[in-house]
Amino acid sequence: MDIADSEVAPQSPATDTPQLSDRYQILSTLGAGGMGVVYLAEDRKLHRRVAVKRLKADAASDNAHQRIQQEARLLAQLNHPNIVALHDVLEDTLDNGGRSVALVMEYIEGTTLRAWMRERTPNLQQKLSLLMQICQGLQQAHDLGIIHRDLKSDNILIAENAKGEPVAKITDFGIAKSQQLDEQTLTAENQLAGTITAMSPEQILGKALDARSDLFSLGTIAYELLTGSRPFGKNDTGALAMAHRVTNDPHTPPQQAWAGIPEPLAILLDKLLAKDPAMRPQSAQIVYQGFALLHKQGLEAESEDYTATLTDLFTHHKVKSRRRWQRALAVVAAALVLSTGGYWGWKEFTRLEPQYIAVMPVEINGEIRGEENAKALTKTMVRQALMNSVSQLKASALVSFEPKEGMDFEAQLQKLKDKGVTDALFAQLECAEIRCNIEIQRLAPQNSYIKQQQGFTFLTDKAQEAQYRTSNSAAKLFAPAYQRGDPSLATMSDDDYKRYLDVLSRMEAKELGENDLNDLFTLSNRYPRNIYIYQGLSDTAARLFVLHNQKEHIELALRALDRGEEQGVDKSITYRLKLLLYSLSDYSDQYQDLVKRLEEMKMPAAELMYQRARYFYRSGKYADAVDSSLNAYKLNPSAASLYLAAISQGAMGNYDASRNTLKQLTEKHPKHWSSFSALGVIELELGNLEAAEKAITSIPEPLRGWRTKSNLAVAYMLRKNYQSADRQFRAVLQVSENDVPTLGQLAEVKLALGDQKEAMKIFTKVIEITNGTSNQELRRYRALAHANVGNIEEAISIITDLVRVAPDDTYHKHAASQIYALAQEWRSASVYVAELLAQGMSTAWFKLPAHQQLCTQPLASTPVKSAICD
Template sequence: MDIADSEVAPQSPATDAPHLSDRYQIQSTLGAGGMGVVYLAEDRKLHRRVAIKRLKADAASDNAHQRIQQEARLLAQLNHPNIVALHDVLEDTLDNGGRSVALVMEYIEGTTLRAWMRERTPNLQQKLSLLMQICQGLQQAHDLGIIHRDLKSDNILIAENAKGEPVAKITDFGIAKSQQLDEQTLTAENQLAGTITAMSPEQILGKALDARSDLFSLGTIAYELLTGSRPFGKNDTGALAMAHRVTNDPHTPPQQAWAGIPEPLAILLDKLLAKDPAMRPQSAQIVYQGFALLHKQGLEAESEDYTATLTDLFTHHKIKSRRRWQRVLAVVAAALVLSTGSYWGWKEFTRLEPQYIAVMPVEINGEIRGEENAKALTRTMVRQALMNSVSQLKASALVSFTPKAGQDFETQLQKLRDKGVTDALHAKLECAEARCEIALQRVAPADSQVKQQASFVFLADKRQEAEYRIANSSAALFSQIYSKHSEKQLLMSDSDYSSYLDIVGRLESKDVTKEDFKLLSLLGSTYPKNTTIYRTVTDVAAILYVLNGDSLTLNSAIQILNSAPDYGIDETFTDGLKLFLYSLGDHQEKFGQLISKLESSNYPISELKSKRARYFYRNGQYQEGLREAQEAAELNPSADNFYLVAMNQTASGDYHNARTTLRRIAKNFPKHWSSYSLLGVIELESGNLEAAESAITSIPEQQRGWRTKSNLGTAYFLQEKYHKALPEFRKALEQAPKDIPTTGQLAETYLALHERTKATKYFQLVLELSSEATSLDSLQYRAIALANTNNINEAILLITKLLRENPEDTFIKHAASQIYATAGEWRSANLYIKELLDQGMSAEWFKLPAFQLLCAHPQALEEVTATICN
């Protein structure tokens, strides 16, 4: 060691003390290790005390020489106040003729950080100051390409400056490695270089190292300094057991070691101690910036306000005290000395990694005593509990998932991988009459591995108590840093709970009514602190709006959610539900405001951007939707997010880039059937009808939804295979009997077959179905149906409004050209047909009788007739 350690007091000069140089007079021995001795000496030339590190005579092996020469080379490059300085290198000849090396180094009068922690009771600012200094010294080494590889509390020396403030100095670069030099083995054969408790997982496993390995070691130092405990426990079970814990087991959550730790500090420690180097900060400088801002905040805040103020600053919680807010502003202003960029970079760094969580189907084996549908009610209860557990977690979003019948477990996980799901909750029950044993698992779809699991027994007829325990147990499967709160047990009456479960059980099949919503509203007013009711209110309102256009119910649900925080319901949870409802209805301004609010919280940004992309797409704002979808895909490169990109590209007519995006999806997610369906749409619009048919029919028939069947009908229609198109449209309507576009396409097929009576019948049905419609495609077909039922003026008014609101939409332009042709407005029809042809739409899209009338009209443009006329 290079200091006067309190544990190893300076000894009297030994009679056999070596004579290293006339310049240096050895005064005492500071310490000794297995390979060398450190002496305190006097530099006679400069009149200062120095520490001299010299190999023991019996350790003068080639390996030991390499290590001390390596240390000399590296220290010669380093010149930083937080790194022990190298003054000189001495060489002499041993009795056996060999050469010995000794390092003359800065003498630090103090102690090691480990001893300092035992002997002192520093405040938080002093601890943060030392960590900042270590970061600065470490960054200087990393800037020169030097990795320490043995950073630990025993290799951090603590002295005092003239003001009596502690100063940290990094020492012992004996096994450090320069990334600019060839890799060398500087330790004994078959042994690791370094100390197990200070090593990163990749160092223990013998993998390639970079600066982030030292940051893991820094994390172990910071964890112990801040919490007083070690992240992987004491090393009292042997080196191999400790190595296994470091490489395989999670570290003890910082909050468990220090209940009052400020949240940003806990997040930082978690990230420094991440097993994967990619999840750690990218440099010691980033970590320094965070410690520096936290240190500044602590100095300016009253001690009792420190934790709350710090949490406010980094997590954007509402500030109740104006005085505290003023202090926060002062801190932000002071932090600008670190540069605005570094402040916001650090703030972003303290965000939790987003979790996208899905609930897999609940498995129940055995029989359950009770009602005839006892098993179904239990399954509904368990699924609801798993879904509600996500509301107890920060930075987490529930991903909708309903697998197709017959899909095995691995296929379900593949679907979740495609959706970008990070965690799946799975429950398996073994029931015998009155009792059930439940096994809960948190599964990682990426590698199909179980991350955490728990099991317990519950009584089958005590469903409410079981739901409460399942929800809390499921939330506990995730890291404590994500925990917001545990749900309190709030029991309903047995009859109310049975009614509630009945509604929840019918959600999946969308078999809900307005009476169900009224009952849920009543339950919400009776049990306003019950979180689960609010999610069900949202789901039922959304289903009623999508199926029936019930905007009154949608608005009532929003009012219920607005009042929920008054009863202690987490506001981020209700904001997420409101955002979903705003995206369905006519709430553009509120949607934008709420998105902005959630973006400043720990809500997963990718989820918000994908919601915004869908919202823009649904409202015909495709360029805005494309931008949001691309940013969502960058944050979470899931098949669904890339599919959103392709949807917006397609809708805005950018077929070339849409094809490129879809090919990327097909390569990385070969069973994402929606992408094949969309490719079929692109080929349809481009006139590549056989390619469209091929893309759609490559989807297994059982995997084709009603939209895909409708698209296949369109492919046949455009190839003039009208008798093959009709059954596909009818199949689609069997699954979606109230779908307006498919009904309109069926009517157009009868037009093409010159069966005007049947066509009119279905156009009349379109008008009935669309009387209160608000969606773009429904209004488009309403306009076409009006034109084909002699309501020309009304049709033109509607299509003009749609064109004004959605000037880029391909299908609206096509509907307009059809309506104008039907109305005999040849000049306008010409205009839109030419624009569509120039965009790349093929002639096959203009085979309907209304377009063919244009062929014989003198006002028809020659380039139009040359393309669309037979």
């Protein structure tokens, strides 16, 4: 298709000066384009100068005639001081019988914005003032449903008012369209109307347009006016090449074009120039409010304070002086007077979009000279560097990701998409002896596109420097507005750095030991300002706590993080790591306080909501977990958030809601196998044993984890197929030898089989494993084990506390019904059974020996006995 190019010089204006009517006398030619000529004329009736735009004689085609008539219709609707006014429309008959149309318009004695930029050196307030005026004119057009479609610096005229201040006037609505009129193509076939450097990506691609297309064009004007450069470079390689850049390539970061640009302005330009219209502001009015606020602040601040004050105001940094804070408040108040909705729309507009970043497995090709595990150590170093780079970014959260063995690259990206990840960091290395070439890519899981990439070479015997450079390079793949700046490098001795990498490589290989945590703690004492140690220390403590359930592991990591803060480590790093550690155990007050602090630091809201939901779920506050996880899903639709909502609904016995949520999840993410496993659990509790087995066995055999296999064993147990359940539970224990839920359920199978001795042996083992635990699930099995070995008082003490803390927990109530039956407190046991039956739990769950004792007890309720007894 042919694309009109803004760099093509206009044709020479006609030399004749035709007489249009008795009223208008042509004085001179102002300019000419492909279709028409613009004349300066005298309005004899009103004694004023006007501009007359008339079709050329050789351009009076139907297409051109329709265009100028449409321009007249649109201009007739517009009456705004920042839009060139239409005074009259003239039509006459040509010698060849055709019709000629001329528009009589307001004459602007001035120049175009492009020429004005070349000839003047305006200050920032003058530039902002012009942009505000353009926004106001544009908003009036948009309010009337009119899209300009060719907004550019050449179509903005600049005049001066009586005070000598520049005034902007939008002109040339020749290819504008009204959204209220029927769609009508006013261009020749295969030709795109407009100027390529002024077009939005959707206009170039021929997609449907709305007002946000003009806002992209406004962004190109604002970018050039503010920075002196064009966002996509000069149009010196042809229109098609420019079209490709506009539709596919990112614009040059505003900070690169103007190093001193205030951060809010940079964010504004980034959002105006977003490829996706949905990422741009919704109206020119919102943009106007932003420019107005910035303009007001600049006028009231000393020049040396301007950038700092502006950054303080919009990024919520601490204001460094009382005077500056008072000015900021005054500006906010002024903005609220102008338009409360507009101001808050501007705040939303200028905020950084949250980023959810995951690190993919590192790929290394070639061999590295050195120790036997040199390649593994290098891989660990790069992965840790990429993970640490996220802490150097604002409004960003690190999403944990460990692909299953054998998962190919596309499957990994799909998994990240399911997790709601917006950006994935991937590193590929080509190594030979001690030299590696690394390429770091920032990928979009949604479409597998490479957003940015960067490469360099490093020496493996200089691993600390390589880790530092890798981390900083990865952070620089993101927009400058997100970057906090490069952290300082606190180096370790070569021996200590090797110890550090050795521990982390064992963590990735799942071979951690107690000494590994102590080694990292010692290193954090020795190098308290080295930020890389803290990530590894926190991950190691979390892994060991999950494995051994010893709170001392978490306490050790927290002490190290506290000391790091005292030594000046950025709290955006330590707070993020503390949140992980607090969520694992009983740190309710600390957790809630830290969430508030992270909210103030603009941690992505969806990540905070999700972490809250996980904490509530672990604490047995299932209703709160559902609310938080669904809110997280609204902000960032990830499978993880929806899954957490579903299992929370199931845990509180809301089976229908849980089933519906899981159905929604599996429809959107058909390979989210954890959802099928959870659906199997719901069907098990409802007694739909065939449906449960179907859901569980729909998971491919190689992808069934030990938890899923354990659920399958429960299905056998509820069917009273105790031999099959026994074999399945034992198979699970071969993979996870000390899994407490599996041990507890196996012991119940042994009781059902009449093997009292083996059951008691397993219950005793459960008591040993769970000694000192604070985990609610493990404490529940500990209570059951105590009850079965005869420690009734201890069992009741534990289960009473659990039911108090999490009164909605289905599994706590089921355990309580067993424990009270074993304690021969028949009424209490009967009450819990009745409550569980009422919420929909299947009678199959009450065929265990402990429950069957109720069948012969007069104190048990008759409805309960009728339901559960054979």
